[in-house]
Amino acid sequence: MTRKTFHEELSELEAITSQMGELVLHSINGSIEAITACNMEAADETIERDSTIDALYHEIEEHSLAIVARQAPVASDLRLCFSVIFIAIHLERMADLAVNVAKGAKRACPMEGVAPLIKLVADMGRQTADLVEASMKAFSNRDIELAHKLPDMDEPIDRMFKAYFKELAKHPDEESLEWISTIILAGRYLERIADHAVDIGERVSYLVTGYSSDAVEE
Amino acid sequence: MATTFEVKNLDFYYGDFQALEDINVEIEGSTITAFIGPSGCGKSTFLRCLNRMNDLIPETRVEGLITLDGRDIYTNETDLVDLRRRVGMIFQQPNPFPMSIYDNVAYGPRLHGSPSKSELDGIVETTLKQAALWKEVKDKLNSLALSLSGGQQQRLCIARVLAVNPEVVLMDEPASAIDPTSTQKIEDLMAELKERFSIIIVTHNMQQAARVSDHTAFFMADDTGKANLIEFGNTDQIFTNPKDERTESYITGRFG
Numbered sequence: 185m186t187r188k189t190f191h192e193e194l195s196e197l198e199a200i201t202s203q204m205g206e207l208v209l210h211s212i213n214g215s216i217e218a219i220t221a222c223n224m225e226a227a228d229e230t231i232e233r234d235s236t237i238d239a240l241y242h243e244i245e246e247h248s249l250a251i252v253a254r255q256a257p258v259a260s261d262l263r264l265c266f267s268v269i270f271i272a273i274h275l276e277r278m279a280d281l282a283v284n285v286a287k288g289a290k291r292a293c294p295m296e297g298v299a300p301l302i303k304l305v306a307d308m309g310r311q312t313a314d315l316v317e318a319s320m321k322a323f324s325n326r327d328i329e330l331a332h333k334l335p336d337m338d339e340p341i342d343r344m345f346k347a348y349f350k351e352l353a354k355h356p357d358e359e360s361l362e363w364i365s366t367i368i369l370a371g372r373y374l375e376r377i378a379d380h381a382v383d384i385g386e387r388v389s390y391l392v393t394g395y396s397s398d399a400v401e402e
Numbered sequence: 403m404a405t406t407f408e409v410k411n412l413d414f415y416y417g418d419f420q421a422l423e424d425i426n427v428e429i430e431g432s433t434i435t436a437f438i439g440p441s442g443c444g445k446s447t448f449l450r451c452l453n454r455m456n457d458l459i460p461e462t463r464v465e466g467l468i469t470l471d472g473r474d475i476y477t478n479e480t481d482l483v484d485l486r487r488r489v490g491m492i493f494q495q496p497n498p499f500p501m502s503i504y505d506n507v508a509y510g511p512r513l514h515g516s517p518s519k520s521e522l523d524g525i526v527e528t529t530l531k532q533a534a535l536w537k538e539v540k541d542k543l544n545s546l547a548l549s550l551s552g553g554q555q556q557r558l559c560i561a562r563v564l565a566v567n568p569e570v571v572l573m574d575e576p577a578s579a580i581d582p583t584s585t586q587k588i589e590d591l592m593a594e595l596k597e598r599f600s601i602i603i604v605t606h607n608m609q610q611a612a613r614v615s616d617h618t619a620f621f622m623a624d625d626t627g628k629a630n631l632i633e634f635g636n637t638d639q640i641f642t643n644p645k646d647e648r649t650e651s652y653i654t655g656r657f658g
Binding site for chain 1: 643655656
């Protein structure tokens with residue numbers, strides 16, 4: 185009584201989730217490009233892509249619910265159905281945050297005279313994108329070791345965000361309030377994106393082991 | 403109620419063929435335990451060991467220990483009629499006796515004692531109510547049991563078991579031959595009845611096992627047909643996070 189069609193449906197669910205992850209990564213990279221290089225094309229693409237990402241989120245949710253209702257999955261199959269919904273929520277939030285960064289760039293560009301801050305955003309952005317990519321890789325490969333490394337990857341990002349304020353303190357008052365606040369918010373959004381990636385890692389950990397990572401540590 | 407089956411190092415043979423190997427399990431009182439596994443995995447054979455129904459099959463042999471309430475049920479002193487009163491059984495096909503509804507329920511109490519007519523009337527009414535059948539049959543207690551629908555017949559069989567106050571009820575695929583509404587009634591009934599006695603159910607319907615049971619036992623046979631108890635645990639755990647890969651593969655439909 186093997187359930188071929190059912191397992192094909194699960195694979196498809198997983199594929200859509202990975203696809204959503206790739207699109208979100210594009211958006212994150214696009215938003216970083218927008219804010220650090222004032223690339224308005226990248227900003228617009230990031231903003232436009234959001235509706236596709238939202239649609240994928242709904243597709244994953246509906247698909248999972250349908251599988252639960254019709255196939256009554258159990259064990260790792262059941263954990264997959266629930267985990268992808270949570271992963272999709274995190275991805276959807278990440279995409280929204282990327283849109284916020286892109287919109288900030290559109291409002292505040294050009295931003296002159298804040299080179300050290302731009303460099304900070306660029307560094308932070310790169311590490312955040314790496315973290316997001318790692319979280320989705322952990323999901324695709326069921327790589328629990330990688331999932332457990334994500335909090336460590338998040339630490340420097342949190343530190344960099346704190347460094348913003350030191351950097352800001354050096355700037356004279358005549359700097360435009362508009363882009364100073366935009367830069368701070370961009371840093372905040374990236375830091376939140378990184379946190380969502382860490383949460384995805386926790387979901388992967390649950391998906392693989394059946395225990396939440398908090399429980400494993402105890 | 404503390405009645406428990408304790409099974410230690412149980413082997414079972416049909417002639418030379420070993421069907422069960424080294425089964426160890428403890429069944430708690432007031433619980434529902436589901437036995438699952440692919441066809442031929444030994445779950446029904448094991449179930450029938452628990453009230454010695456296999457004794458009816460020639461050339462069968464049991465090694466190891468099965469105790470009920472701490473007492474070995476495989477001794478020569480065991481009174482089989484009494485054992486099967488304490489450990490009742492419901493089969494896949496409803497099998498009411500070819501007599502009236504009333505007499506089906508009254509059969510056991512008459513066999514195990516000599517109750518008065520009014521006592522019997524009371525037992526029949528109470529047990530039919532407990533079996534969620536009273537409303538449907540109270541005006542035709544003298545009709546033939548075989549005139550009832552399949553689902554009603556199965557509930558009548560449950561009433562027949564209840565009438566002799568069992569301590570454990572074994573159910574071998576009790577709902578596989580009946581309609582979904584009756585299945586629902588029987589599942590509801592199981593949840594109510596487990597306060598009074600333990601239920602052990604063999605089912606091919608894994609969702610049924612997941613719905614009704616407190617504990618789940620997964621059986622599987624090796625290439626020679628010898629069956630083992632692979633995993634026993636809380637039903638929540640078995641169906642969300644089984645420990646054994648073979649359990650995982652089976653319940654997720656990857657083999658079997």
